Amino acid sequence: MWPDTRICELLGIDHPILLAPMAGTTSPEMVAAVSNAGGLGSHGCATMAPDKLKTEMAAIRGLTNRPVNLNFFCHEPPQMDEAHHKGLLTALAPHYKAAGIEAPKDMPVPEFAPFGSAHLDLLLRHPPSVVSFHFGLPEDTAVAALKKAGTTILCSATTVEEARWLETRGVDAIIAQGWEAGGHRGVFLDLDNDAQVGLFALLPQVVDAVDVPVIAAGGIADGRGIAAAFALGASAVQIGTAFITTTETRSHGRHQKAVENGHDSSTRISRSVSGRPARTHRTDWIDAVASVDAAPFPMMYHYARPLQTADGDRHQFSLYGQSANLAPAGSAAERLQHLVEDASAVMR
Ligand SMILES: Cc1cc2nc3c(=O)[nH]c(=O)nc-3n(C[C@H](O)[C@H](O)[C@H](O)COP(=O)(O)O)c2cc1C
Structure with missing residues (x-):
């Protein structure tokens, strides 16, 4: 066929x-x-x-x-200097405050x-x-x-x-x-x-x-x-x-929900999660920090990851996916x- x-x-x-x-x-x-x-x-x-x-x-x-x-x-x-780290913390400070979480203090090390x-x-x-x-x-x-x-x-x-x-x-x-x-x-x-x-x-x-x-x-x-x-x-x-x-799937509930409810305007290309451009479902973080000078991949995870625990809802920070939900359950x-x-x- x-x-x-x-x-x-x-x-x-x-x-x-x-x-x-x-x-x-x-x-x-x-x-x-x-x-x-x-x-x-x-x-x-x-x-x-x-x-x-x-x-x-x-x-x-x-x-x-x-x-x-x-x-x-x-x-x-990735290579990153301290000035970039400090600049990011300054730019992100209001967003950590809004989420009620502590900003990371140390310079990032690549997670992988x-x-x-x-x-x-x-x-x-x-x-x-x-x-x-x-x-x-x-x-x-x-x-x-x-x-x-x-x-x-x-x-x-x-x-x-x-x-x-x-x-x-x-x-x-x-x-x-x-x-x-x-x-x-x-x-x-x-x-x-x-x-x-x-x-x-x-x-x-x-x-x-x-x-x-x-x-x-x-x-x-x-x-x-x-x-x-x-x-x-x-x-x-x-x-x-x-x-x-x-x-x-190993994706968490919030990720699955975002995909299930996805529609044509649900996603963005963003560097705000990992440092490299990725299509992801929108979150408050994606919308709020769109214009920051993201850390190089994968160091930006260091800055986005505290959100994982912000409301006990894992993966709020990483909802990668396309918008069209055309697939039946199973x-x-x-x-x-x-x-x-x-x-x-x-x-x-
Ligand atoms: C949640 C998610 C994670 C992904 N992770 C990887 C990955 O680890 N390696 C890779 O080569 N592509 C990865 N991709 C991209 C896929 O290989 C592929 O290009 C994409 O899923 C195709 O578009 P679609 O999601 O609209 O089907 C990922 C995509 C999604 C949705």
Whole structure:
């Protein structure tokens, strides 16, 4: 039924639908459920310390022997000086006061590191079938080592220039991430590029610019979106927000509620949570601190995280996602099956 089978053949899956890796949301259970149902389950591993990564990899292996994707961030290690720290505390002081919480005193230290040798060593011990990267790629030697171990490499691109850059570095397939996508923008060549476009404009341009298959990401949540992506030249789709509310989610109640109640004006692109631009559901914090000079990724979490405990309602500070709530309730396997059937009906 699928008009393009290149990704199914490349990844060894039945349906060209990838669960988007979502750090803090995807779980081994969700990943395995999607892979066992014939899609590609992806786990957001970027924020995990090596011990945690090891445990999660073992958990996934215990739940499925189908292909899975492990995902990592390749951001620049952040640099921040004291003047920036002090300036931020001054700018944020009224907002901490309004929330009734104490401002952090110390300079931030990064909560997690970009993909590096500790991750690579663990992956090479049990090479996953697929590894995907966000914010660019690690060193060429790491990509080469993974490919030599039989792992397929994917990476997000937000512009045609990024897609071409990735293809020349040996990426096996490119995830074209439109402006509407939930979560962090995968942008890496020009972080201040606000000229980025939505999936309808980006996808055909990327498809025309590269020879490797292209996976469409951004605002796809039902069969209509999947059919549109294929019509625009995609070989697969990667879907995030529509899986946030599945039963295997690690997202907290407030995040799920925001997604359930989402509508066209619910989200913003903001740096106020992590330091990098991300599409997130609006909160008082997002609205109030939109104009501050955010700390570099991921140090801004240090300033936003006190909100987590402000009213005992975890994750008030991080409600990443797209606005369209088109997905019915259920488990990840049911959601995948629904997407397959819906896409099939639309394409017929
Ligand atoms: C809650 C959330 C967390 C995300 N975390 C990651 C991540 O850890 N790694 C990554 O490559 N992409 C991440 N993304 C982006 C997705 O890979 C994908 O581009 C996006 O979900 C597609 O748009 P959609 O949410 O409209 O389906 C995240 C998206 C969401 C909604």
